[in-house]
Amino acid sequence: MSNDDTRPLTLRDVSEASGVSEMTVSRVLRNRGDVSQATREKVLEAAKALGYVPNKIAGALASQRVNLVAVIIPSLRNMVFPEVMSGISAVLEETDLQPVVGVTDYLPEKEERVLYEMLSWRPSGVIIAGLEHSEASKAMLKASGIPVVEIMDTDGTPIDSAVGISHRRAGREMAKAILKQGYQRIGFMGTKMPLDHRARKRFEGFTEALAKEGVEIADQEFYSGGSALAKGRELTRAMLKRDPELDFLYYSNDMIAAGGMLELLDQGIDIPGQVGIAGFNGVELLQGLPRQLATMDACRTEIGTKAAQIIADRVAGGAEATEKVIELTPKLSFGDTLKRR
Amino acid sequence: MSNDDTRPLTLRDVSEASGVSEMTVSRVLRNRGDVSQATREKVLEAAKALGYVPNKIAGALASQRVNLVAVIIPSLRNMVFPEVMSGISAVLEETDLQPVVGVTDYLPEKEERVLYEMLSWRPSGVIIAGLEHSEASKAMLKASGIPVVEIMDTDGTPIDSAVGISHRRAGREMAKAILKQGYQRIGFMGTKMPLDHRARKRFEGFTEALAKEGVEIADQEFYSGGSALAKGRELTRAMLKRDPELDFLYYSNDMIAAGGMLELLDQGIDIPGQVGIAGFNGVELLQGLPRQLATMDACRTEIGTKAAQIIADRVAGGAEATEKVIELTPKLSFGDTLKRR
DNA sequence: CTGAAAGCGCTAACAA
DNA sequence: TTGTTAGCGCTTTCAG
Numbered sequence: 134m135s136n137d138d139t140r141p142l143t144l145r146d147v148s149e150a151s152g153v154s155e156m157t158v159s160r161v162l163r164n165r166g167d168v169s170q171a172t173r174e175k176v177l178e179a180a181k182a183l184g185y186v187p188n189k190i191a192g193a194l195a196s197q198r199v200n201l202v203a204v205i206i207p208s209l210r211n212m213v214f215p216e217v218m219s220g221i222s223a224v225l226e227e228t229d230l231q232p233v234v235g236v237t238d239y240l241p242e243k244e245e246r247v248l249y250e251m252l253s254w255r256p257s258g259v260i261i262a263g264l265e266h267s268e269a270s271k272a273m274l275k276a277s278g279i280p281v282v283e284i285m286d287t288d289g290t291p292i293d294s295a296v297g298i299s300h301r302r303a304g305r306e307m308a309k310a311i312l313k314q315g316y317q318r319i320g321f322m323g324t325k326m327p328l329d330h331r332a333r334k335r336f337e338g339f340t341e342a343l344a345k346e347g348v349e350i351a352d353q354e355f356y357s358g359g360s361a362l363a364k365g366r367e368l369t370r371a372m373l374k375r376d377p378e379l380d381f382l383y384y385s386n387d388m389i390a391a392g393g394m395l396e397l398l399d400q401g402i403d404i405p406g407q408v409g410i411a412g413f414n415g416v417e418l419l420q421g422l423p424r425q426l427a428t429m430d431a432c433r434t435e436i437g438t439k440a441a442q443i444i445a446d447r448v449a450g451g452a453e454a455t456e457k458v459i460e461l462t463p464k465l466s467f468g469d470t471l472k473r474r
Numbered sequence: 475m476s477n478d479d480t481r482p483l484t485l486r487d488v489s490e491a492s493g494v495s496e497m498t499v500s501r502v503l504r505n506r507g508d509v510s511q512a513t514r515e516k517v518l519e520a521a522k523a524l525g526y527v528p529n530k531i532a533g534a535l536a537s538q539r540v541n542l543v544a545v546i547i548p549s550l551r552n553m554v555f556p557e558v559m560s561g562i563s564a565v566l567e568e569t570d571l572q573p574v575v576g577v578t579d580y581l582p583e584k585e586e587r588v589l590y591e592m593l594s595w596r597p598s599g600v601i602i603a604g605l606e607h608s609e610a611s612k613a614m615l616k617a618s619g620i621p622v623v624e625i626m627d628t629d630g631t632p633i634d635s636a637v638g639i640s641h642r643r644a645g646r647e648m649a650k651a652i653l654k655q656g657y658q659r660i661g662f663m664g665t666k667m668p669l670d671h672r673a674r675k676r677f678e679g680f681t682e683a684l685a686k687e688g689v690e691i692a693d694q695e696f697y698s699g700g701s702a703l704a705k706g707r708e709l710t711r712a713m714l715k716r717d718p719e720l721d722f723l724y725y726s727n728d729m730i731a732a733g734g735m736l737e738l739l740d741q742g743i744d745i746p747g748q749v750g751i752a753g754f755n756g757v758e759l760l761q762g763l764p765r766q767l768a769t770m771d772a773c774r775t776e777i778g779t780k781a782a783q784i785i786a787d788r789v790a791g792g793a794e795a796t797e798k799v800i801e802l803t804p805k806l807s808f809g810d811t812l813k814r815r
Numbered sequence: 816c817t818g819a820a821a822g823c824g825c826t827a828a829c830a831a
Numbered sequence: 832t833t834g835t836t837a838g839c840g841c842t843t844t845c846a847g
């Protein structure tokens with residue numbers, strides 16, 4: 134049923150096999166325009182028999198339309214991003230748009246390369262994580278003339294539009310909640326943040342809100358690489374050894390917080406009576422840990438759906454987004470590691 | 475610096491801005507053929523000033539070459555696949571090939587759609603998870619005329635070539651190791667497997683090897699959805715309640731095994747003295763758990779690198795792969811939950 | 816080293 | 832309802 138030589142099949146092959154003009158074959162295959170039932174069937178049959186797969190490259194060039202949406206994210210290993218992807222996919226599946234993922238590894242230069250590469254395929258829109266980009270990247274995005282949605286973060290000025298949460302605010306809220314419970318001697322553990330702007334902003338908001346109440350971080354520790362769970366244990370052990378008087382530990386993500394929790398329990402420390410802990414939502418791993426971890430929802434899925442919706446609307450309607458920035462509100466869950474009994 | 479109207483920039487714009495023919499501009503931008511240093515600089519300057527991004531669609535159509543490799547996987551939420559992706563990316567970054575990910579959600583129909591969609595962009599190669607595909611998918615892959623590497627699994631016949639492990643064998647090895655330690659009353663917990671062929675094959679290999687020694691699974695339980703950690707706890711609790719005499723629990727992945735571990739420890743059960751447990755490698759989460767979980771390495775990264783290497787070689791050399799099937803050997807780690815003391 | 820001409824495989828626009 | 836014509840923006844090929 135497949136062609137014998139190695140040349141890929143073209144519309145012309147289907148046209149010849151079915152005795153219908155290329156143009157009409159094209160219409161059948163795209164469900165465009167009126168085609169008689171008889172012709173349609175002839176064409177579909179021929180196409181199927183030959184095993185014809187349309188060439189979107191030629192189609193895109195001719196129609197000046199590409200049903201691709203570039204999604205540019207820092208990493209796939211952080212569960213946050215697959216979850217955002219789910220949201221994006223869920224919405225785009227209702228349209229004829231398709232997400233295409235590019236990964237930057239948190240490196241601005243790589244972001245630039247990936248962006249360039251993706252834009253060169255002339256996608257219909259771009260969804261890109263973060264508000265911080267190189268000048269060149271920003272220039273490319275502006276010049277692209279397509280809808281651009283920056284996601285995850287709203288602390289800054291978007292190129293076009295943005296959907297996310299304020300990480301600075303998230304940090305502040307957490308700090309306030311901790312102080313309100315009476316904790317005073319607070320340690321922080323998180324990833325090295327030079328390139329993770331959202332983690333940095335959370336940290337800044339956190340320390341800022343503490344400072345407002347005259348409290349300073351008692352100790353802090355940053356890590357990079359390795360198993361987050363193991364790191365959480367390790368850093369927690371080290372920090373408690375340095376300062377056994379700490380009564381709260383704030384972690385930059387749930388995974389290291391989980392490690393910390395296991396370590397505290399191992400040491401027989403009462404959570405949250407003796408030491409309270411909290412993370413920041415990366416994972417739904419939480420269900421099933423010995424304690425329900427206090428954390429803050431990053432609205433991952435919703436960010437994905439909202440961002441995709443903006444792109445879909447703009448592609449369909451051509452209209453500008455009504456709101457330039459959609460700031461979602463992360464929900465603080467106290468779990469049972471933050472509320473003092 | 476960007477163009478004023480909305481029309482995307484073309485080679486012609488760069489040509490006009492630099493006073494060099496389109497052809498020569500094209501050569502400069504692709505580093506092809508000899509171009510004088512003076513001309514090259516003029517062109518690059520003009521391209522940069524304008525913010526020109528080449529149109530790969532037109533380029534691909536004209537050159538009949540696309541530097542894309544389609545990677546088709548069931549899910550991004552299972553940590554296995556991001557790890558395979560890392561391996562693929564690491565190798566492809568050394569070439570000018572680019573991976574493009576498609577997700578099937580373990581659904582054959584969706585696999586078919588995604589494959590069709592990706593093939594219509596005429597990629598240079600396909601890396602696709604599993605050996606089980608619909609007839610239509612197989613036909614498309616065969617007819618595509620491009621290198622196809624099926625990954626993860628080697629229990630079956632590949633369309634073109636394959637890199638993976640034998641999950642049947644992995645299941646058998648685990649069963650043998652468990653029996654060798656003297657465990658006798660074995661329970662199994664895992665995902666519902668109608669569509670996860672690799673989990674199914676592991677289970678089949680497992681029961682088969684037990685049967686050979688006259689042992690039958692004492693109890694089994696399947697789940698779908700939800701937090702794996704919580705499910706692991708839940709199923710473990712239920713199963714132990716049903717049959718408190720169980721002395722070993724085999725889990726189809728490390729995440730539910732971790733949940734099981736936490737549950738057993740909560741119940742004050744001695745691992746591995748009273749009850750041994752083992753998982754199957756999905757995650758490096760393992761470091762940091764209270765016990766080092768017995769598991770079996772699925773060779774994720776290596777599968778990715780080997781698969782990408784095959785594609786890269788075939789694209790570069792055009793030669794057929796020397797071996798059609800590369801079977802890697804998963805390593806069994808006993809951790810401290812399998813070896814009886 | 817540089818340029819001109821001829822398509823790549825499809826679809827928009829128009830004609831029949 | 833169907834067919835014809837003329838490109839889309841680039842690269843191949845060949846000529847200078």
